[in-house]
Amino acid sequence: MKRNSRLSSTLHILVHMADAPDRALTSEQLAGFIHTNPVVVRRTIAGLREAGIVTSSRGHGGGWQLGRAPDKISLAEISAALGETLLPFSTEPESPGCLVEQAVIAVLDDFRLEAERLLTERLSHITLADLTADFRRRYDLIGVSSHAV
Amino acid sequence: MKRNSRLSSTLHILVHMADAPDRALTSEQLAGFIHTNPVVVRRTIAGLREAGIVTSSRGHGGGWQLGRAPDKISLAEISAALGETLLPFSTEPESPGCLVEQAVIAVLDDFRLEAERLLTERLSHITLADLTADFRRRYDLIGVSSHAV
DNA sequence: CGATTCGTAACTAATTAAGTTACATGAAAC
DNA sequence: GTTTCATGTAACTTAATTAGTTACGAATCG
Numbered sequence: 451m452k453r454n455s456r457l458s459s460t461l462h463i464l465v466h467m468a469d470a471p472d473r474a475l476t477s478e479q480l481a482g483f484i485h486t487n488p489v490v491v492r493r494t495i496a497g498l499r500e501a502g503i504v505t506s507s508r509g510h511g512g513g514w515q516l517g518r519a520p521d522k523i524s525l526a527e528i529s530a531a532l533g534e535t536l537l538p539f540s541t542e543p544e545s546p547g548c549l550v551e552q553a554v555i556a557v558l559d560d561f562r563l564e565a566e567r568l569l570t571e572r573l574s575h576i577t578l579a580d581l582t583a584d585f586r587r588r589y590d591l592i593g594v595s596s597h598a599v
Numbered sequence: 600m601k602r603n604s605r606l607s608s609t610l611h612i613l614v615h616m617a618d619a620p621d622r623a624l625t626s627e628q629l630a631g632f633i634h635t636n637p638v639v640v641r642r643t644i645a646g647l648r649e650a651g652i653v654t655s656s657r658g659h660g661g662g663w664q665l666g667r668a669p670d671k672i673s674l675a676e677i678s679a680a681l682g683e684t685l686l687p688f689s690t691e692p693e694s695p696g697c698l699v700e701q702a703v704i705a706v707l708d709d710f711r712l713e714a715e716r717l718l719t720e721r722l723s724h725i726t727l728a729d730l731t732a733d734f735r736r737r738y739d740l741i742g743v744s745s746h747a748v
Numbered sequence: 749c750g751a752t753t754c755g756t757a758a759c760t761a762a763t764t765a766a767g768t769t770a771c772a773t774g775a776a777a778c
Numbered sequence: 779g780t781t782t783c784a785t786g787t788a789a790c791t792t793a794a795t796t797a798g799t800t801a802c803g804a805a806t807c808g
Contacts, residue, residue, distance in 0.1 A: 451693070451797070451798090452689055453762095454687055454689040455690075455693065457707070458688065458689065462700050462703050476752090476754090483694070483699075484693065488753090488754090489756090489798080489800090490797065493797095507754080508752080508754045508805045509805055509807050509808095510753075510806060511752085511807070512807085513753070514754095534687075534688065537685070538684065538685075539606045540602065540604040541607055544633065545633070548632075549738055550611055550632070553614065553733040553734040554607050554610045554614065555607065557725060558606070561725065568714075569717075572713070573710070576710065582702075584706060585699050585701075585702040587702075589698055625783090625784065625785090626785070627784085635767075638769090638787090639767065641785065655785060656774095656775075657774045657775055657776095660775085660777095661783075661785065
């Protein structure tokens with residue numbers, strides 16, 4: 451798993467889980483999808499369990515399943531559960547007392563607040579179901595073109 | 600200079616430059632504002648020079664100055680000149696051929712495109728002049744409260 | 749009980765970005 | 779023209795972050 455690809459990797463995993471709603475997938479299987487280690491998977495999606503997006507069970511036949519229907523799981527929730535920051539720039543003061551820095555931080559924080567509101571709003575309208583639908587569309591297209599040849 | 604603080608550090612520097620329009624500030628002086636090394640400053644704002652946001656001159660009395668009026672310099676230009684990415688998540692394929700990944704990337708790239716358009720639009724309405732105005736407001740407030748005491 | 753699977757801590761490795769040193773280039777002062 | 783000052787840039791070092799790995803305890807099923 452590359453850097454900064456936690457969101458896309460997690461979505462990848464979740465679509466696979468949505469595609470197999472009847473059975474639990476193990477960390478090992480999920481890791482295979484994104485070419486990484488089972489422990490990395492468990493660590494990465496631990497927050498999703500706490501958010502109720504997925505459930506996990508131990509022991510024989512255990513593994514991971516979606517916590518609710520794919521159309522009730524938005525990308526906004528997933529991103530938040532991953533602890534991802536939408537906007538990467540920092541506004542930590544480095545020169546406390548400097549009025550110039552205070553002005554910069556104030557403006558930047560205002561922008562960040564508004565931007566995060568906007569992005570979260572948009573992400574909340576995209577659900578896992580949209581992703582699986584997109585996947586099925588691609589899958590069917592491949593099938594059709596195979597027949598055509 | 601902390602990680603991910605290139606944007607705020609650069610804005611800090613630029614406001615100081617806007618506040619001293621009559622003379623060039625050296626990398627050394629600029630570095631002092633953000634507690635870092637002159638070479639880091641030169642490296643960081645090299646892109647701003649190429650974008651015409653600042654000019655630099657060598658030798659005696661040399662240093663850095665704004666390339667145009669503060670109200671003609673938007674945060675969108677600055678961010679772009681720094682090579683900053685507004686949205687941090689990666690959509691690089693890691694499993695070429697996997698239709699699930701393709702669907703995820705397609706949706707995510709769509710979102711990114713729209714989000715970047717939105718954020719850039721907003722950043723293009725905030726100028727260096729807005730930042731200096733905010734700074735002056737804070738400066739005057741301090742003055743007033745000092746008198747009050 | 750034995751096999752399986754998650755949960756998590758602890759450590760290692762890889763990557764990235766900042767900090768530093770060094771030196772060539774160019775411009776102004778004298 | 780030589781000295782001084784400043785940028786431009788390459789190369790290297792250091793620090794921080796994140797992914798990968800190993801290990802083992804806890805829980806669950808047959």
